[in-house]
Every structure is written in C-alpha cells, then in structure tokens.
Amino acid sequence: MMLRPAVTVLMLIWLIGGHWVSNAQAKADREKLLSEPGVYGTFAVFALNNEEWAKQDPATRIVRLTSLKGVVEQHREHVAIDLYLLRGLSDQGDLLFRIHAAELRETQEFLLDLKSSQFGKHLKTVGIMHGLTKQPNYVPGFPDQMKADLETISEPGQKPYAIVIPIRKSAEWWGLDQEKRAAMMQEHTAATLPYVKTVKRKLYHSSGLDDPDFITYFETSRLEDFHSLVLSLEKVQEFRYVRRFGHPIILGTVKSLDEIVELLAQ
Amino acid sequence: MMLRPAVTVLMLIWLIGGHWVSNAQAKADREKLLSEPGVYGTFAVFALNNEEWAKQDPATRIVRLTSLKGVVEQHREHVAIDLYLLRGLSDQGDLLFRIHAAELRETQEFLLDLKSSQFGKHLKTVGIMHGLTKQPNYVPGFPDQMKADLETISEPGQKPYAIVIPIRKSAEWWGLDQEKRAAMMQEHTAATLPYVKTVKRKLYHSSGLDDPDFITYFETSRLEDFHSLVLSLEKVQEFRYVRRFGHPIILGTVKSLDEIVELLAQ
Amino acid sequence: MMLRPAVTVLMLIWLIGGHWVSNAQAKADREKLLSEPGVYGTFAVFALNNEEWAKQDPATRIVRLTSLKGVVEQHREHVAIDLYLLRGLSDQGDLLFRIHAAELRETQEFLLDLKSSQFGKHLKTVGIMHGLTKQPNYVPGFPDQMKADLETISEPGQKPYAIVIPIRKSAEWWGLDQEKRAAMMQEHTAATLPYVKTVKRKLYHSSGLDDPDFITYFETSRLEDFHSLVLSLEKVQEFRYVRRFGHPIILGTVKSLDEIVELLAQ
Amino acid sequence: MMLRPAVTVLMLIWLIGGHWVSNAQAKADREKLLSEPGVYGTFAVFALNNEEWAKQDPATRIVRLTSLKGVVEQHREHVAIDLYLLRGLSDQGDLLFRIHAAELRETQEFLLDLKSSQFGKHLKTVGIMHGLTKQPNYVPGFPDQMKADLETISEPGQKPYAIVIPIRKSAEWWGLDQEKRAAMMQEHTAATLPYVKTVKRKLYHSSGLDDPDFITYFETSRLEDFHSLVLSLEKVQEFRYVRRFGHPIILGTVKSLDEIVELLAQ
Amino acid sequence: MMLRPAVTVLMLIWLIGGHWVSNAQAKADREKLLSEPGVYGTFAVFALNNEEWAKQDPATRIVRLTSLKGVVEQHREHVAIDLYLLRGLSDQGDLLFRIHAAELRETQEFLLDLKSSQFGKHLKTVGIMHGLTKQPNYVPGFPDQMKADLETISEPGQKPYAIVIPIRKSAEWWGLDQEKRAAMMQEHTAATLPYVKTVKRKLYHSSGLDDPDFITYFETSRLEDFHSLVLSLEKVQEFRYVRRFGHPIILGTVKSLDEIVELLAQ
Numbered sequence A, B, C, D, E: 001m002m003l004r005p006a007v008t009v010l011m012l013i014w015l016i017g018g019h020w021v022s023n024a025q026a027k028a029d030r031e032k033l034l035s036e037p038g039v040y041g042t043f044a045v046f047a048l049n050n051e052e053w054a055k056q057d058p059a060t061r062i063v064r065l066t067s068l069k070g071v072v073e074q075h076r077e078h079v080a081i082d083l084y085l086l087r088g089l090s091d092q093g094d095l096l097f098r099i100h101a102a103e104l105r106e107t108q109e110f111l112l113d114l115k116s117s118q119f120g121k122h123l124k125t126v127g128i129m130h131g132l133t134k135q136p137n138y139v140p141g142f143p144d145q146m147k148a149d150l151e152t153i154s155e156p157g158q159k160p161y162a163i164v165i166p167i168r169k170s171a172e173w174w175g176l177d178q179e180k181r182a183a184m185m186q187e188h189t190a191a192t193l194p195y196v197k198t199v200k201r202k203l204y205h206s207s208g209l210d211d212p213d214f215i216t217y218f219e220t221s222r223l224e225d226f227h228s229l230v231l232s233l234e235k236v237q238e239f240r241y242v243r244r245f246g247h248p249i250i251l252g253t254v255k256s257l258d259e260i261v262e263l264l265a266q
Helices: A004-016 A023-035 A050-055 A058-075 A104-116 A144-150 A171-175 A178-195 A223-234 A237-241 A257-265 B004-016 B023-035 B050-055 B058-075 B104-116 B144-150 B171-175 B178-195 B223-234 B237-241 B257-265 C004-016 C023-035 C050-055 C058-075 C104-116 C144-150 C171-175 C178-195 C223-234 C237-241 C257-265 D004-016 D023-035 D050-055 D058-075 D104-116 D144-150 D171-175 D178-195 D223-234 D237-241 D257-265 E004-016 E023-035 E050-055 E058-075 E104-116 E144-150 E171-175 E178-195 E223-234 E237-241 E257-265
Strands: A040-048 A080-085 A095-101 A123-132 A161-169 A199-205 A214-220 A242-245 A250-255 B040-048 B080-085 B095-101 B123-132 B161-169 B199-205 B214-220 B242-245 B250-255 C040-048 C080-085 C095-101 C123-132 C161-169 C199-205 C214-220 C242-245 C250-255 D040-048 D080-085 D095-101 D123-132 D161-169 D199-205 D214-220 D242-245 D250-255 E040-048 E080-085 E095-101 E123-132 E161-169 E199-205 E214-220 E242-245 E250-255
Touching: A023 A080, A023 A095, A040 A104, A040 A214, A058 A104, A058 A257, A080 A257, A095 A104, A104 A123, A104 C250, A123 A199, A123 A214, A123 C223, A144 A178, A161 A223, A171 A237, A171 C223, A171 C237, A178 A223, A178 A237, A199 A223, A214 A223, A223 B123, A223 B171, A237 A242, A237 B171, A250 A257, A250 B104, B023 B080, B023 B095, B040 B104, B040 B214, B058 B080, B058 B104, B058 B257, B080 B257, B095 B104, B104 B123, B123 B199, B123 B214, B144 B178, B161 B223, B171 B237, B178 B223, B178 B237, B199 B223, B214 B223, B223 D123, B223 D171, B237 B242, B237 D171, B250 B257, B250 D104, C023 C080, C023 C095, C040 C104, C040 C214, C058 C080, C058 C104, C058 C257, C080 C257, C095 C104, C104 C123, C104 E250, C123 C199, C123 C214, C123 E223, C144 C178, C161 C223, C171 C237, C171 E223, C171 E237, C178 C223, C178 C237, C199 C223, C214 C223, C237 C242, C250 C257, D023 D080, D023 D095, D040 D104, D040 D214, D058 D104, D058 D257, D080 D257, D095 D104, D104 D123, D123 D199, D123 D214, D144 D178, D161 D223, D171 D237, D178 D223, D178 D237, D199 D223, D214 D223, D223 E123, D223 E171, D237 D242, D237 E171, D250 D257, D250 E104, E023 E080, E023 E095, E040 E104, E040 E214, E058 E080, E058 E104, E058 E257, E080 E257, E095 E104, E104 E123, E123 E199, E123 E214, E144 E178, E161 E223, E171 E237, E178 E223, E178 E237, E199 E223, E214 E223, E237 E242, E250 E257
Parallel strands: none
Antiparallel strands: A040 A095, A040 A123, A080 A095, A080 A250, A161 A214, A161 A242, A161 A250, A199 A214, B040 B095, B040 B123, B080 B095, B080 B250, B161 B214, B161 B242, B161 B250, B199 B214, C040 C095, C040 C123, C080 C095, C080 C250, C161 C214, C161 C242, C161 C250, C199 C214, D040 D095, D040 D123, D080 D095, D080 D250, D161 D214, D161 D242, D161 D250, D199 D214, E040 E095, E040 E123, E080 E095, E080 E250, E161 E214, E161 E242, E161 E250, E199 E214
16 A cells, blocks of 8 residues: 555656557567577666655656656667666665667667666666677587476566676686586586576676676576575586676566656655 | 763654554564574665764754664564664674565565665665575584584673674685585584684575675674684684685674664764 | 757857868878877776766757867877767766877877866766887787788778777786797787678787786677677687786777767757 | 964863863773783774865864864773874875774774764764784793893884784684794794884784784884884795785874864864 | 966966975985985875866966965975876876975875865875885895996986886795895896886885885886886796786876966966
C-alpha cells in the first residue's frame, strides 16, 4: 500500500513520456543482440547525486524521470538496454545500464542522450566497461556430454540478482599454447556444471576494448549457489592465471525501467 | 550532566518516531538470523556530511533522526540490524550498519529506505561488503578437545569494541587439497583458543559476493587480547596464503540505535 | 532532423568565432607534425563540469563554445590538434585532445589558453600524457617482406574509433640486449600484420616524459579487428615484459571541432 | 613583532576558553600514559577546510578556536594529547593529534567532541591509526652493553620535528622463529645506536588495530641525523621483510595548543 | 601585443607589492643554498581552484597576486624559491615551488604564509616532497676521467623545461655491499655522460623524510636528450633495483615569479 502514490506517478510518466517503438521489431532485434556473437556489451555504472535529487520537488522529479524514460524508449529501437539497481547492494554506484549494440557508436549515442537529458545531469559516470560477444573458444573441443550439459536450460522464473565480474589473465596464461589452455578451461567448465540450472552466465571479451580481458555476467535467484560456483572456480588450475578477479565485483538487482522510475520518484 | 539535554531530545524522538513491531517475534527472528548458516551479512559504512549536518538547527536534526529511527524500526521485523560508531576511531566513515537477512533483497530494501529518508540524504555510502554464514568447513575434522574448546562460552558482559577485517586468500591457497588446508586451519584455530573467552568471532564467506573471500567480525572488551590474537594468526603457516588482510581494518564501538541518535542530536 | 537547431547554432559560432589562418600553410605544417619523427604528442583528457554546463542558457553556451573554437583555431597555426569524444565510451573524461608540436612549450601555451578561455573554466584536467615520435628502433633489421607488409596502405574511409594505450615495460626488458629485444619485436610485429589494413597505429616514446614508456595510439572502423589485434599481441613472448598495459585504456570517437561544438551546444 | 596581534588574540582565547584541570594530577597521568606499556596511541590527521576558514571573520575564528581549546583542555584529564603542525611540510593534512589513552573509547570520546565542536566542523578526517605500547619483545635478549646504550638519555632541548612511519612486515617475517627474528632485530637495533642521542623513538604495535603492524614515532632537532638513521635501517637484513614503510611518511613540527591556536587565528 | 595589458598589470603589482630585500646578500645566500650539501630541498605542487579564480574580477586578482609576490619576496631572504608552471604539461597541478632551506622549519614558515595569504586560499596542496643535498656517495671512487667529465659545464642559455622524478630503491639494493652498489652506480653514471652538457641534474636524498629514497631534478632545453638519458638509465643493471620511478613524473616549465603573476593575472 506504500506503493500507491508511486504507481500513480508512474502512470503519469507513462502518459507524458511516450516515445513509442514498434514493439515486435524491437523485441526481435533485442533477442538477436542478446544471443548472437559479434555484439558489443557495455556496462555503465552511474551514481545519482543524492543530495541534489532529494532537493527536487515531486513534480520536477517526474519531469526528469520522464526524460529518462524518453531516452531509453527512443534508443531501444537500436540497442538492447537492461537496468539494474545497485544502490543498497554496491558501493560502486546507484544504477547499472547493460547495453548491447551492433556498434559501440550506437551505445555512445544513447549514453550521450542520457547524459544530456534532464535526468542525466543528476548522474555521475562512475565506470564504463566494454566487451564483445564471440563464438566460444574452447567448447568445440569439449566432450559431447559436457557440451550437452552446457545446453541445459536454466530453471524458469525470475533471476533477481545480477553480478558483474571483470577478469584479467596473466601474461603467462596468454603465453600457454591453445591445447594447455583448452585443458584447463575444460576443468574450469566442469566446475560450473552443477550450477548451470540456477546461475545464468554470459561472457564478454574485453582485451583492448578495456583494461580487463573478460567481463563475466551472472544472473541468479540463488546467491548461495552463485557463491558456491565462484568458490569452485577458485579451486581449479586456471585460477592461478587470473591476475584480476572483480576489483570491483558489481552486485545489483534486475529491475525494469518502470521499477527504477518508481523507486526514484519516491 | 552534559548528557541531560540530549536525553530529553532522545525522549522526544521516542515519542514522535515510533514504528512499533512485535518485539517477541522480532527478537526470535533476530536470534535465528544471528546464529544460523545460510544468512547474508552486510557491512555498510556511511559518512555523515558533517558540514551540512552542523548547519541544521536542533529541531531539524530531531526530525531527521526520527526518520532514521523509523526506518530501522520498520525493517527490524525482517532483518537484524546492528549499529556501530566509527567516528573518532576509523577514517573510513562515521557509521557502520551490520545487517543480517535471509535474502540480500531485504537488505537492499532497508538500505534504499534509509537512503531515501530525511536522515539518509546526509549520508554518503563509503563501502558495502557482503558475506554468507555457512556451516564450518574444517571444524568437523578437528580433535574433540579443540571442538570443545571452541564451544567455550565467552565471558559475559558488554563487548564495546567491534572490528571488521576483510580477507582474501591467494590462488595457491585454493589450489591446495582439502586435507592440507584443513591441517593449516587446525593450526590457525589452535592459535585462537587462548582468546575464545574474551574475543567473539564470526565468519562470513564472500567469494563472488564481494572482492574479499571472507569477512571476519570480532567483538571484544579487551583490545589488547584482540591484538595478541591477530599477532598469533600472523605467525601460523596459513597466513602466508593471505593476500589481503584488512585494507581496511574497520574499528568501531557497538552502539544502540538510541545511543547513535543521542550522539548525533548534539 | 533533430540536428537542425544545432546546425544553426554551429553557423552562428562560425560567424562569431573566426580566427582565420592560412589554411594551406597550416595543413602542410599539420602533415609534417603528424608524420615526422622528433615531434611531441600530448594526450590531454578533460572532464566537463556537467552540472554547471547544464545550467548555462543556450546563448551563454554558444559564447563559451565560440571561445573554444577561437583558441583551437588560433593555435592550429603552430600545433596539430585532434579532438575525440570520450563521453559515453570512457569513464576517464568527456574530451580528449591529441596535440602534436615541435616543442612541448607550444602545447603548453595552447592548453593554457584553453584553460583560461570562457569554455576552459568548465573543464577539469583529468590526465595529460606526453610522448615523442622517433625513427623505428627495430624495423630496419626486419626481413624485407615484413617491411613491405608494414607499408601496406590502410583501407580508405573514416576510422571513427580511436584507442590510446599507455605501456610500461619491465626493467628486465630494458636489461635485455638489443638483439633479443629485436627478435621479440619481430614476433610482435608479425602478429600485427593481419590488421595493418583495418587498424592504423602510431607509437610515441614516453620514457622520462611521463610514467609510461610508450603511448600507443590506434584508429579503426572495426573494433572487433582491434580486439583481435590486442589478443594476438598478448600471446607473443614480448608481452611477458609488459608491466603496464592501459590502466587506463582510453576509447573514444574521432570528432571534428565542429562536431564537438555542435554536441555540446545542445 | 609580526606576532603581537596574534598574541593578544591568544590571551583573549585564554580568558574566554578556560576549562581548567588540576595540573599536577593531569601531568602525572600524562607521564604514565607516555611511558607505560599497555597504552593506546592514536595518530589522527585532519585537514582544515581552508577556503571556508579563510572566509570567517577574526571574531568568529577566535570563538571557534576557543572551542578547540575547550575540548582539548577538558579531555586532558583523561588522555594525553600532543599536537603537530603538518601544513607546509606534509601533503597529508594540516594538523596531527597524537593521543595516548588507557582505553580507545576515551580517545573516541575526545575526537567525537572535537568533531562536534565549533572548530571541528572545519576539519576533515584524513587518517586515523592506532597502536599499543608494549614491553620490548627482543631487548631482554640483547647484550648488556646494547641495553645500556639504548638507555642513553637523549640530548636535552627541544626536538621540533616529529615523523610518523607506519610499517607492515611480510608474512615471511612472522613465519620466522623468534630466535631468527631476535638476531635480525639486534642488527637493526645496533644500526640505531649512533642516533640514540639525537633522535627519540617510540614504538606502537598495530596488528589487528589497524592495517600496519607497527607505527614508529620519531622526534628530532636534526633531520639529517634522522635521515641517516633511516638509511642505516634500510641496509640491515630485517628491512627485506618490510612490505610497507611509510606510505605515507608523516612529517610535521611539534607545537603547543597555544601555538596552533595562534597560527590559525591569523 | 596580446601581452600589453598584462604587462601593465605586472607593473602595478610591482609598485604595490614590494617587500624589498638586500639583493646582493640574498643572491649570495641563494647561491649557497643551491650548491652546498646539507640543504633541504622541498617540492610543493599546488592546484589553483580554477573555477573560483575565474570568477574574481581583474582588480581582485591583482590584489591576490600582489600577496603572492609579497610572501615570496619576504621569504627570499631566508630560503631559495624557484617557480615552475605545471599547468598544460602536468595533470598533477598548476604550480610547483622548489624551495631550498638550511632548515625545513623555514620552508614550513614560507608555505604557511603562502597558504594564509590572499592568494593562498585559492591553492590546494597536491603534493609535498622533501630531500636533502649531500656529498656524492660513489663519485670519489670513480675513475679520474669520469670525474672530469662530470664537471663539464652545461651549455649556457636558458633551460626552459624542468622534470622531477621521485625514486625508490628495493630492499635488495640497500642490502648489497657498498662495492657492488658503487660498481653499478659507475655504469649508471657512464650512461649519463653524453647528456652532461644539455641536461642539468640535481639529486636529493629522501629516505625517512618522504616515501621516495631520492628526488631527481632535471633542467633542459632539449627534452629529446632528456628522454634519451632516461632510456639509457633504464638499460643499466642498477635500474633493476628501482621499485618506483616517477609515479608521478612531474614536468613543467621554469618561470620567474613575474611570469607566473602575469600569466595568472590574465
């Protein structure tokens, strides 16, 4: 019942802020961006200037959040945008945007418009990381059973938690021949199999695009499983070649644009 | 006698700010959260914007502190909240909240409400760390005498000091087999036995949830014993596998919500 | 069509802000600065004070951007100035200036005038790095085929992305004799050949002028090729002697002065 | 003669700000705190908000400095407080308080009152470190001549410079047996003997209380001797087990409360 | 011609701001401070609060810069003060003061007066480092020819660029015996001989006074020679014992007080 006024606010924003897109086409594009190789994934963390935001009266906040909604809706035709609430779980910032695009220029255009929007002037850019989705490197050489296990469909239902872990490998790792690396990645992958159902994973390759070599992204409803998964990964041989793991680990909850708007309207 | 006006302030807040909960049920839940495995522990450090806070007149401060009281009381039904005063002992921040919850989402909801409260806009989030309570890993294999010693009840009476030390183990540690790690943890545990009575310990597992592997939490009335305990732990073999110890170590004093309110009302 | 008003703004600035130079001579000088050895290259990253900038009314912004245009045009007679938009792609800052000059004093004079300008007071200096262009160290000893391959002309057309990577080698590297270093640099260079057509490279020597030993600069329209190039470089033996690679990697898009002005006028 | 107006200011403050303590008792307690083992030493560095402070008119400054004097005088009954001026010598901050107390709670109470005072709102806490005085670990096993040399009384007269150096030892150090550590500490101590007369030293044990293992405190009127002392310590075997030395080294001048007040009143 | 108004400003300041010293005596003292061993050298980097400074009207700026001139002139009787412009070349700050004094207290007094001056409240202290000039350690054992080469007088004429590089040696270095260090320093010195004429060097010993072991100071009109010099030094064996080199390297241009005043008056 505490949510009632906010819901009203939300409906107002919905009425004021509509930049409508062809939902069917946008959905199809989004599916492609989220599943295909050769797509750029950007993780952008923002902090909300809390003191300034708290000073705004409710009407001003609604106007500003409407600008957020507008910018996101407008760009959703070209890029896939996911939102996460970091506040209360991460000291890195308040909001995380995950953006998938065929070209980083499109991501830049979205973030420029976001920053120039009425809402954007309350945001401080805390961190931006980029990666690229690619065909799996080592999986083709894995045993058939392992390949089948990796294709296990994760349990249906919402996975409210998302975790982002940047990883950098040592020069020694890259100096190993492909065969040795493949053997270690097979051991690494075996360690992840017990968690295929409850922890969704997605890998982005970052070398050159950013300081990490990889950005690993996870979704789960069972954080304890996720903890056990990471613990298993720390115990395999490949982990000795990891020079940076997290630092920071970014933990948040998956939210829809409307949920974020509602939360910030309060 | 210097405290008199503050005590009056406190009573005022008490009268204005009551969000009452069923104390008996809340206490039972709190006991469970503080003792069982599978519970998430969050350590959230905040800095108070001192210059802004000092500018508020006493009545405004009381209103804002009442909002703090309200938020804490409201969420105490679901999460266990402990408060610590860091100011004057730590350069990390002014206040530490330790929050135990069955789900991190509940912790997030509390911290969101705290941040949105009248008091929360004076707070800057300095650091948030998460861990998970688990069944002990190595204790089952320890000698019976050691198990018994570990169950020694700590001396009754207040333990005013609390210390939080995040720990990260090296990849080499995780690469050792369970037996070797168990032997070293037995030596580690033996070193702690002389301090079981005067230093209370609690362990949180963090791998994946945050950058450290563990968060260790201590309470004591005898800081000199605590120092001796840490010195003993630095001398065992296991310590060679510790890559991060503290950095920062967070030292504060255990305070009730009312004591914090009283202190900040001045 | 969204650009229309901005284009008008741009024309206004063009009319107000002209400090005209002899374009032919300036162009010739620019070519020399961009191609010859013994030239100093400076990479200066600035953050725009977004909150302050957003508060300015459009007319004030135009006046301020005119001052930016004026300063750049005035110094273009002596130094070669390239602009990049980092905002939306890098958390390092909003704007990158790459400045080539025969003497660092000339670069300093430009940046002093920039900072003193009406626009400059909105800029915060985030980072400045210097390097020097030199005759290639190792190329003279490479096989003729490799030399020929290195001279392959890159594909025509715009290369919208620019990446700057500072590099520091270990003391061990510098302690190796020239022959060993040359052999490893030949392996390094061989790894780059598949990307000569799509990724333009430029090398600046920094030892003593700044903390890195080298600043490597890249332009490409295919970020995926650039990622593959870096991945190839991580796999050669020379990479084991790299102590710092990026940290940060700076990624932005190549923009003309007019494009930057137009973007910021909005 | 430049000091005249400030001296008058000082006398005014003296008249307004007196919280008097029994000087004889306080002096005795202070002597105990400064000489006995089992005492907590806290090093608290503060930065003065210079821009804000410069804006205050002289009368307001006097009122605020009177509050500083009041807080210090009030707590001097329980804790020993020494002041140092860092401004102009250290980039860490402007003021250093060294506080000795039987319990860290008393130190916290003093620093809380300091922060809540009229003067305190101009202070930003830059760093706080804690240590504990203890009976010497290795001295009992040293040769008699060395013990006698260590008891040499330092030259009379003021020692205007104070230096604070936090130190962290490696895990390897703590893993050595007591005998090996004692032998190395004897070599370390021998290196300090030539400077016993001109450089006063005091050691605080920090393991667990803070990130360093030790805080070393020095006073001297001859900084060149102090430099030679540190150079000698860098050359002994024990130094190879030092993982952190300073970082930062804090250098300031010993000042009385009245001198600090006079300086800041200007 | 752009300089005309500033020159007028300068003359005004000259008339208003004079604290005159006996130039002959001051010059003699300055020569001694700059050439003798046992002198303390301090490097103090300041950032000018650009946004605040830009808001001052020209008359106020002149008054403030007059206070800068006054403080410097007043202290030049006791300490040798050199100024450098970092803005536009370094991201560390805007101004560097190099101060030579027989006692660090005198340096502190100057910097206190600078900070308390009308101009000083616009300055933020970014970094302060101290070192001590000493008789050369290793030169007495060098071959006569090398000693003679080291005494080569550097080319006459202005050396507009100044570079400051803090250096920290490893514990291994200090653990080597004097003979081995001397041999390596001879190789190090031989590498510098080709640059004796065009790059002036000065060495300050910092152990204990600050985190680095040495502060190396360079002046040159040929930055390319300076780069080659550093490159040569990276190739000698001694460089393997260097744990910190720069971090940061500070690069600026040598300026007179009047030039600085003129620049900031604009």
